[in-house]
Amino acid sequence: xxxxxxxxxxxxxxxxxxxxxxxxxxxxxxxxxxxxxxxxxxxxxxxxxxxxxxxxxxxxxxxxxxxxxxxxxxxxxxxxxxxxxxxxxxxxxxxxxxxxxxxxxxxxxxxxxxxxxxxxxxxxxxxxxxxxxxxxxxxxxxxxxxxxxxxxxxxxxxxxxxxxxxxxxxxxxxxxxxxxxxxxxxxxxxxxxxxxxxxxxxxxxxxxxxxxxxxxxxxxxxxxxxxxxxxxxxxxxxxxxxxxxxxxxxxxxxxx
Amino acid sequence: xxxxxxxxxxxxxxxxxxxxxxxxxxxxxxxxxxxxxxxxxxxxxxxxxxxxxxxxxxxxxxxxxxxxxxxxxxxxxxxxxxxxxxxxxxxxxxxxxxxxxxxxxxxxxxxxxxxxxxxxx
Numbered sequence: 523x524x525x526x527x528x529x530x531x532x533x534x535x536x537x538x539x540x541x542x543x544x545x546x547x548x549x550x551x552x553x554x555x556x557x558x559x560x561x562x563x564x565x566x567x568x569x570x571x572x573x574x575x576x577x578x579x580x581x582x583x584x585x586x587x588x589x590x591x592x593x594x595x596x597x598x599x600x601x602x603x604x605x606x607x608x609x610x611x612x613x614x615x616x617x618x619x620x621x622x623x624x625x626x627x628x629x630x631x632x633x634x635x636x637x638x639x640x641x642x643x644x645x646x647x648x649x650x651x652x653x654x655x656x657x658x659x660x661x662x663x664x665x666x667x668x669x670x671x672x673x674x675x676x677x678x679x680x681x682x683x684x685x686x687x688x689x690x691x692x693x694x695x696x697x698x699x700x701x702x703x704x705x706x707x708x709x710x711x712x713x714x715x716x717x718x719x720x721x722x723x724x725x726x727x728x729x730x731x732x733x734x735x736x737x738x739x740x741x742x743x744x745x746x747x748x749x750x751x752x753x754x755x756x757x758x759x760x761x762x763x764x765x766x767x768x769x770x771x772x773x774x775x776x777x778x
Numbered sequence: 779x780x781x782x783x784x785x786x787x788x789x790x791x792x793x794x795x796x797x798x799x800x801x802x803x804x805x806x807x808x809x810x811x812x813x814x815x816x817x818x819x820x821x822x823x824x825x826x827x828x829x830x831x832x833x834x835x836x837x838x839x840x841x842x843x844x845x846x847x848x849x850x851x852x853x854x855x856x857x858x859x860x861x862x863x864x865x866x867x868x869x870x871x872x873x874x875x876x877x878x879x880x881x882x883x884x885x886x887x888x889x890x891x892x893x894x895x896x897x898x899x
Contacts, residue, residue, distance in 0.1 A: 541812070584800065591807050595796065607811035622814055644797070644806065655849055665849070673850050687842025690849050719805070729810075748791035759793045760802065766810035 534574040536563070536612045538622065539593045540764070541604040541630050544569040548600035554593045555586045563615045565623040568630055571597055572618060575611055582609075598764035602638045604630060605766040629771050637769070640714060641734045641762025645744070647705055647726040649698070653754040658693045665689050701755070702726040705747055712740040717767035725755065729767035737762075 537555050542548065544567050550560040558573035571593060590608045597603040612618050623630065659666050668686040672679040702725045710716050715731035732740045748757050797803045 587800070587803055587807065591797070591803055594807070605807070605811040607809060607813045608807040610813065626814065644802075651848065652852070655845075656852055656854060659849055659852060659854060669849050669852075672846060683846040684839070684842050686849060687844070687846035690845040691841055694845070717810075727805075744791060752790045755790060757791045759791070760797050761795070763796070763806055766806050769811045771812055771814065 534576055536572045536615050536618055537575040538606050538610045538612060538618060539571040539573075539590060540597060540606050540769075541623070541634070542569050542571060542597060542601065543567060543634055546601045547571075548597045548603075550593060550596050552589070552592050552596060554589045557589075560593055563618045563623075565619040566627065568623045568627065568634075570618050570623055571603070572615065594764040594766070598641070598762075602634055603764055604633045604637060604769045605764045606769075607766070626771060633769060633771075637731075637765050639734055640731050640765060640768075641737075642765040642767055643713075643730045643732055643737070643740070643759055643761040644763060644767075645709065645726065645728055645730060646724055646758045646760075647702070647721075648724045648756050648758075649694075650753055650756060654694065654697060655690065657754070658690060658697070662689070662693060665693065698725045701751075708743055708747060709740065712737075712743045715768055729765075731765055731768050732762070734762055 537558075539554060539560065542562070544562075544564045547562045547564075547569050548571075550571070552560070554560045554573040556573070556575055558575065560571055560573045562569040563572050573593075587608060594603060594605045612621060659669055665686065668682055668689065672682045672686055675682070698721065702721060705726050706716070706718065706728060709728070709730060713730040713732050717729045719727040719729070721727045730740065744757060744759060748755070797806055
């Protein structure tokens with residue numbers, strides 16, 4: 523690769539993980555990206571958690587991705603942290619202050635106080651496909667008829683199969699949309715904020731900002747939904763995580 | 779199959795403190811978090827492609843066939859009423875199914891789902 527031929531300074535660059543308050547810098551024992559020790563670069567009330575990035579380090583390995591998250595999780599375990607997206611590199615420690623902390627001071631201070639006491643729960647809701655396909659066949663006479671037809675005709679029913687499949691896919695997409703919206707509304711009511719992702723083949727994928735202590739109402743809502751919707755739905759919850767989905771500067775580049 | 783895990787409602791709500799798979803890790807750190815204008819972004823060749831692929835849902839021939847097979851494999855208690863004879867055979871059946879399909883498309887794609895429409899065509 524030719525990436526190393528760019529005009530990078532001969533000294534190491536600085537990789538940034540996130541921002542904390544300068545008066546509560548966590549002690550981080552685990553090394554970060556490129557196995558480098560993590561330290562803090564301070565400016566006023568803010569501090570960036572950073573590590574050195576050797577000049578020759580251009581290939582990102584799986585463990586670098588995991589290290590980035592580990593550093594943020596450790597910092598989050600110790601207090602409030604504004605996560606940076608993976609891959610943020612500045613020319614030097616000095617550049618961290620001049621190009622990042624200082625010009626964004628007000629926004630960063632605002633984010634720190636907004637995220638203080640909150641964590642992120644990543645919720646993924648998916649169908650038990652078997653159960654929902656049964657619902658779809660029972661609810662739609664056209665699909666039921668096509669199913670009978672294709673079952674009895676076997677291999678030579680290609681066209682009908684295609685139509686059956688397309689109808690089922692459309693019905694499934696519609697059901698996902700309806701269920702996704704319903705669950706989102708219920709959970710949003712118990713959260714401080716939400717960032718919705720494209721669910722892909724799932725019913726709902728979203729990050730919720732909830733109080734780190736006493737997110738009881740949110741938990742209860744999750745349990746209620748899971749109980750009411752069993753066995754057709756499954757809910758996976760990961761967290762509390764460092765609130766990366768809510769760490770956006772003014773342009774809000776990641777809102778979908 | 780997942781049948782064995784059915785039983786109590788707690789099986790339908792799984793919690794984990796931290797993401798496990800690489801895809802879940804990426805969903806927390808790759809396009810989430812602060813990004814500023816003036817910085818060098820490490821190129822994460824390959825990884826971005828993975829996540830982009832995962833976001834595009836393409837309704838393909840394979841998907842349709844898979845759903846058709848899945849539906850055919852269902853073991854439903856057969857209810858009376860609509861059967862093969864009602865559907866007729868040959869071209870009549872095709873037209874009927876076609877009509878139903880168009881109707882379903884209209885019903886299922888109200889305004890705003892441009893993305894899905896695009897990926898279909």
